[in-house]
Amino acid sequence: MAITGATTLFDKLWSEHTVCELDNGEALLYVDRVFLHERTGSIALQSLHTAGYAVRDARKVFCTMDHIVDTFPGRGDQTLMPSGTDFIVATRKETRAADIRLFDVDDPDQGIVHVISPEQGLVLPGLTLVCPDSHTCTQGAIGALAWGIGSSEAEHALATGTLRVRKPKNMRIVIDGALREGVTAKDLVLHIIAQFGTDGGAGYAVEFAGSAVRDLDVEARFTLCNMAVEFSAFTAVIAPDEKVEAYLSGRDFAPKGEHWRDAIAYWRGLRSDGTATFDRELFIDAGNVGPAVTWGTSPEQVADIRGHVPSPESFAESHRRESAQRALEYQGLQPGKPVSDISIDAAFIGSCTNSRLSDLRAAALVVKGRYIAPGVRGVVVPGSRRVKRAAEREGLDRVFMDAGFEWRDSGCSMCFYAGGETFGEFKRVISTTNRNFEGRQGPNTRTHLASPATVAASAVAGSISSAEMLAERESLIA
């Protein structure tokens, strides 16, 4: 603790939720909200039940069907994932028995957990929220302390309303300057991971700060925080501001009236003190960030979109050379190849990283009046049913479908492979998701992570391309 008493935003959230310090160096933290999904929530509830424990306060627990549920229009409980229906049915049964609010398959508010949680106002600045899903860090974007846990921890949170946690250290990533035209939060976070490595945040809670972060709209901040776990951070937080207040105002589960005023008064103090010290501090100039795309099988294997596939020898450390070698083999790529020469088989727009309305708008802007390249399969999956309806009100569904994209119902869909739907073996997918691990989107499927605009432009070009490069190319042909 600093002698000055100056504290970081993370420290404030932490100490506010500390029920007691345990004698083993952990703290018992109070949990304000638990969110479950059908993939792991069903098992957690079942096993809690079997162990003879009750849910402490079911009103603070929410559950959605997002991971396994199909995203084909008109879906039901049937899903392409073998035995997937068992998870859906078990989740319904367990949540009903425990009296937990479920966003079921056909609920108008169903969607990906990290999309619907803020959309419903279930997560709020100053609250703790846990979910057995590693991308729970997404929700730190509005100033909540939200982090991913395992199933046993979920059981603990459900039964006791608390978690035993060892406090991570404080890191601040200050991003100043302005992002260039066409450069997004996705490009920014890929740039950060490339620079600091997939283990760069291990042992830290990260606060994103700086003028470039303040300039981001709330949805883009979710994208930024979403990938904090990809550089191994415990979680990420951003100090809430008026944009967050405007975003949350009137949401279903947001406080109302007098409670809303109290909440805002409290939220305005949720920021790091000017003199607070961080265990580690990093600085990024937003102006240096360009459209980025991953070439390998780790989110740190990032290339400039106008650059080349690197050669393994270009990496100083031997472990990076080895993983580059493996990644090139898996991805079927040769070093030195211009990134823009990499042709693609599919384009996927969706996931808790980039499936909100602003993401769909950015992609639609590129796609409008164009058509996806022959042989390329394009799929758009809104992050929630609300996002879907909002997009349809703006006619974005038509824009995508006219361009040759499939327009789906909401869910995780092909962000990950659970034995069901996939783009296929050796297919190359440019994807707005967050993980390009081997097999993530299916056995031997090759993933390139990028922003919605880049994925849309690549779908049209048939090879990896930014929106700017697509326009340049078309003006050459014209």
Added chain:
Amino acid sequence: MNPFITHTGIAAPLLRRNIDTDAIIPSREMKRVSKSGLGEGLFAGWRYTLPGGRERNPSFVLNRPEYQGASIVLAGDNFGCGSSREHAVWALAEFGIRAVIASGFGAIFHTNCIRNGVLPVCLGEDDINALALRVQRDPQSNLVEIDLQKSLVRCADLECSFVLEEGARYMLLNGLDPIALTLQQNELIDKYERVRRNKHAWAFAPFEDRVEGALP
């Protein structure tokens, strides 16, 4: 939960960095609404020749005759990064792995290990390489011995000490159920909650107002 005090066994070197939980257990192998039935899917992408198949890939370390019966994994940095799926630990445990020795662990995975009686041992890269060298010479006789009470790992002439946070160590040594332990603090939790509700009613109002009958 079974306590972990000491364990001696065959160690299998898998000296890659960033082995993520998708690699430890591919999502397609998580077929049942259950914590069991996962051992077969452990490292499936590497262990079998074809996705979803069961024909063993003879070159994968756990399939090699000299590593049969392995109960310890030696790995590179950041083992268990990625997805929070606890299935990764359930699969390791069901396969018979009692400990993973690596130079770093994914944070969620680390906690999941403790909650399931699997010991995560953090050693420097040099120590791990030295261990692997000895193991590789003769995996069946150069067994690795882990003593959690003394926080030591031994193999042949090598001895390394490791640090595990006190809380985790205590849980593992005693095989404790953290839920039962925390429920002993229930009064404290109730008290905290009352104070929090008074101070931050806004944090409770949205759902308490919807439900009949407020809490005491």
